Amino acid sequence: MPWVSIPLKGHRMQNGEITTRSQMVFGFGYFALYFALGLEIVIATPILQTLGIGAGEAGTLWAGRSLLSVLGPVVWGYYADKTQKGPRMLQVSFFGAALCHLCMWQLQGHAVGLALFFILLGFFISGSVVLVDGLLLKSLGNAHHRYGQIRLFGGLGFGLGAFWASQTELALVSEFVQSFFFASFGTYFAGTLAVFFLPAMALLPREQNILRSVARLCGSLPVLCLLIMIIAQWASHGLYTGFLAVAASKNGISLAFVGYAVVAAIVAETLCLFASARLLAVKARVMPVLFLILAVTIFRWLFSASVTEPWRFVWTQGLHGITFGLFHAWAVLQFAKIFPAQLRQTAQGWLLGAGYGLGGALGMGISGRLLENASVASAWQAMAAFAAVALVAGTLFSLLQRNTPSKEKALV
Template sequence: MTTDPQPRFKFIISSQYFIYFGVLGIFLPYFNLYCYHLGFSGLQIGILAALRSLAMVLFPLIWGSLADRFQIRKPIYILCTFLSTSIWLLYLFFVDFWPMLIITAFYGIFYAPIISFLEAVTMDVLGKEKKSYGRIRAWGSISFIVIVLVLGKIIDLYSVDIILILILAGSLMLAAISAGIPAIKPKKQELLQPGAGSLLERRVIIFLFCAFLMLVSHGAYYAFFSIHLAKLGYGSTFIGIAWALASTAEILVMIKSDKIFDRFSLENVLFFSFLVAAARWMILYLAGSTVVILLSQILHAVTYGTFHMASILYIDRLAPGQSKTLGQAVNNALTYGLGLMLGFFINGYVYGITGSHTLFLMSALIALAGGMLFQSYQLADRKRK
C-alpha cells in the first residue's frame, strides 16, 4: 500500500512559508537599522534598498522563464535557496558600503525568485484544494508577527548585529528543507496549452495592471504609516499594537480561505478588496482617533489577506500549465516588486511636499481606480460572452 505524500508536502511548504517570512520579519524592520549603525548615509541605505527592489522585479522573471522552459523548477529553487544563503554569509565579513553593495546585488539575484517559486509549488501541491491556500500561507504570517514581537527584546539584550546571524540561521533552515519540495511536472494536456505568450492576453494584462495599482496604493502604508501615527502623537507601543492587529486580522482570514472562496468568486473577492482598500486609506486620511485607526487596521484582513490569496489563485487560473512558475513570478514582480517600488518613490516625493495625510488620500484614489478598471473589464467580458 502506498502512502499519500500530500500531507508531507503540505508540511514542507508550510515550513518554507514559516521560515521565509520569519526571516523577512527580521530583515524588514532591522536591516536598514543595522546599516544605519554601520554609519551609512540615508542615500547609501536608499541605494541598497532600491537595489533589492530592482532585483525583486527582474530576477523572478528570468528564473521563472528558465524553470518553465526547461521544467527545472525544483533544481532552481534549491539552487537559489543555497546560493542566497552562501552569499548572505559574506555580510558577516564586510561593513563598508561598496562591498555590501556588491553582496546585495548578488544576493538579490538568487533571493528574489524564492517566494514566487514557493507560491507556484504550493498551487501544484494543493491541486484541487487550492481554495485552502490561505491555511498554508497563514504560517508565514504567524511567523512574521511572532518574530516582530520578540526580536526587539533580543536586540536589546545583544545588539542589532545579531540579525545577521539570525537571518543566516533561518536561511540555512530554508535551504535544508528546500530539497523536500515536490518536483511536479505539467500534465500532458497542460503541455498542449498555449505557452508563456498567453500571459500577454488582455485579461491577464488588465489584472496585472490593476494589481500593480493596488500595491502602489500600499506604498504609503508600508513606508509612512508609522511616521503618520507618530506625527499624530502616538507612541511606539501603540504603533506596535496597530501593526500586530493588522497581522492578526490577516491570519484569521487566511485560515478561513476555503470557506471564502467556496462562497465568493475570485473576481468578486478581488473587486471587494479594491473597494475596502480605498475605504481604508480614506479612513486614515480623515481619522485621528485611536478607535477608528485600530478598526481600520482590521481591514488589513481584506486589503492584504483576501487580495493576496485571490491574486495567487487568479493568476494560477490564468496561467497555462507549463507557465505557472512564470505566472507567479510576473505577478510578484509587477506588484510587490515594481508596484511597491513605485509606491515608495511617489509617496516619498509627495511626503516631502505635503506631509503624510495627503498620501492616504492619493492611495485611496489609486486603489479605487484599480478596482473600477478591474470590475469594468469583468462586466465587459461577461457581455462579450
C-alpha cells in the first residue's frame, strides 16, 4: 500500500499513480515550506515593529507582498505548464526564497531594502506553493481528492515552526533576528535539495494557447463566483495570517497562548485535510461541506471579536482546520476539475494568485489599518464581513451549478 494512502470505497487506485518516493519528497517539501511560514506568521510582524515599523505600515508591507503574490502564482504556473519544467522551477522558487532571507539579514539596518526583499519574498514563496501543489496534483492523476492526505504535512510543519517561535519568546531575544533569517534560509535551501529526489514525470500534451483556454474557463459566471468566494474567504483570514500575535497582545493574551492557538489550528487542519479525502470523494457531500465551512468561518471571526480569555482564544483558532484546511482542499478539488491536466499548474496559479493573493492583500491591508486606528474587535468584525461575502458568492456558485445542464458543467 502506498505511503499514507487510504483505499476509498468505490475508488480503484491505479498502480504507479504516485510512488512512495514521490509522496516522501512532496511531504518533506510541504513540511519545509510551511515550517518557514510558521516561523514568519508568529514573529515577522513583531520583528518589523521592533525595527520601528508600526502595525499600519506592517499591514502595508504584508499587503504589498500579497499583491505581488497575485501575479507570482499566475506567472509561475503559466511557465511551468508551457515549458513542462515544473521541478526545476520549484527549485528556483525555493532557492529564491532562501536568498531573500540572506539579503534581509544583511539589510536589517536599511528599512527600504528590508521592505523590498520582504515583499519580493512573496513572489518566490508563491512560486513554491503553486508549483508543489501543481506537481502533486499531476502525480495523483485522477485521485485529486487525496491531495489533503499529503498536504497535511505542510500543516504539521507550519504548526511546529509557529509553536517553536512563540514558546521560546524569540521576539525578546536580541539574537533572534539573525536566528530567524538563518533558520528560514536553511529550511528553504533544504526544500531546494529535496526536489532532486523527485522521480521524473511523464510529459503531457502541450496546450496550444494557454492564455485563451484560461480566459475561456475563468470568464464563465460560475467560475467568477467561485473566484470571488475564494478571494473573500481568504481576505477574512487576513487578521489571523498577518496579525494574530499583535491582536492577541492587544487583548492581554501572551505570546505563549498564541503558540497554543496555532497548535490547535494545525492539529485541526491536519485532521480536516486527512478527512477531506473521504468527505470530498462523494459528490453529494461537496456543496454541503462548502456551506458548513463558510458558516463556521463567520462564527469564528464574530466570536473572536469578543474573546479575551486565553483558552477560549486557543480553541476558537482551532476552527482554522475547517475554515482554511477543509476549504483549501475543497477549492483545490474544484480547480482540478475545471482545468485539464495540461493546465494543472496554471490552475493552481489562478487559485493562489487571484484567490489567495488578492484576498490576502485585502484582508491584511484592512486589518492592519483597523488595528492601528480602531479596535481589535472592529478588525475581527471586518473579517466576518468578508466571510459573509464569501457565503453569498458561494450560494450563487451553487445555484449556477445546479441550473447548468450536466453535460456543460465544469465542476462537480
